Amino acid sequence: MDGLLINTEDTYTLTLNEILAQYGKGPLTWDLKIRLQGLPGAKAGQIVIDHYQLPLTVEEYEKLNLEIQSKKWSECGFLPGAMELLQYLHSKGIPIALCTSSTNLKYEQKTSHLKESFKLFDVIITGDDPRIPPGKGKPFPDIWQVGLKELNKKFSSQIKPEECLVFEDGVAGVRAGITFGSYVIWVPHPEAHEFLGNKEEILGGQGTSLYSLEELDKAKLGL
Incomplete structure (x- = not known):
């Protein structure tokens, strides 16, 4: 669904960059992004935490992610074709x-x-x-x-x-x-x-x- 049917992968990038900026990290680059695509949320979250050495647990990261993302999902639409x-x-x-x-x-x-x-x-x-x-x-x-x-x-x-x-x-x-x-x-x-x-x-x-x-x-x- 994400990035194949609807343009939510771009939303994921924007919201993750907001979180990273709060900790003086980022922005997210595509060499890491491709490792996150399609993974279950907790697994992707752990990779982000480890890569950027964020002072967060997976649960804290997912909660913060959810808060930011939930304000943006209504903006997504279908990709070409x-x-x-x-x-x-x-x-x-x-x-x-x-x-x-x-x-x-x-x-x-x-x-x-x-x-x-x-x-x-x-x-x-x-x-x-x-x-x-x-x-x-x-x-x-x-x-x-x-x-x-x-x-x-x-x-x-x-x-x-x-x-x-x-x-x-x-x-x-x-x-x-x-x-x-x-x-x-x-x-x-x-x-x-x-x-x-x-x-x-x-x-x-x-x-x-x-x-x-x-x-x-x-x-x-x-x-």
Whole structure:
């Protein structure tokens, strides 16, 4: 969701920079940013605390983050090509699951003003879903496994991971999708590309990288 469908990754950067400035640190740079994308909040928070040596516990950091972020989520919107893709998949009757590391609270805050559009998803799984064991967020594949299980239940189908497309923007999510066994469509933030190294090596022949969802060749993917 974040950075792939809606522009909340930019909001994360702005709010984190506010916190860092309070302690005379920062700003956040993309070499660290790419390590945080797609991770569960507590895991990402610990990386930030350790990297910048902040005098905060993970709980204190998350509380401060929540206070600042909650004032900004209503400003977020869809990234280029995202809304069009959702509408297209829905119109074709292709099952769609949203699997986000965001907690249910953050999901609601980020999407409350976009709720009608998010109804296009058949299944929504958030990072605090009790079926995802502690410590098994992305880059582990558990969230995708739960999402597919729910899709199969809803459609009385037997879709296999290798029949799925996983759309991601962050390295952790890409690794989760690959381990899950799906073909991955990787759309990094425009400013992240130069810090990602060899994208083809990360994908290992199990996906492709785009600069925008607007570049997606639906026919080539059998959509």
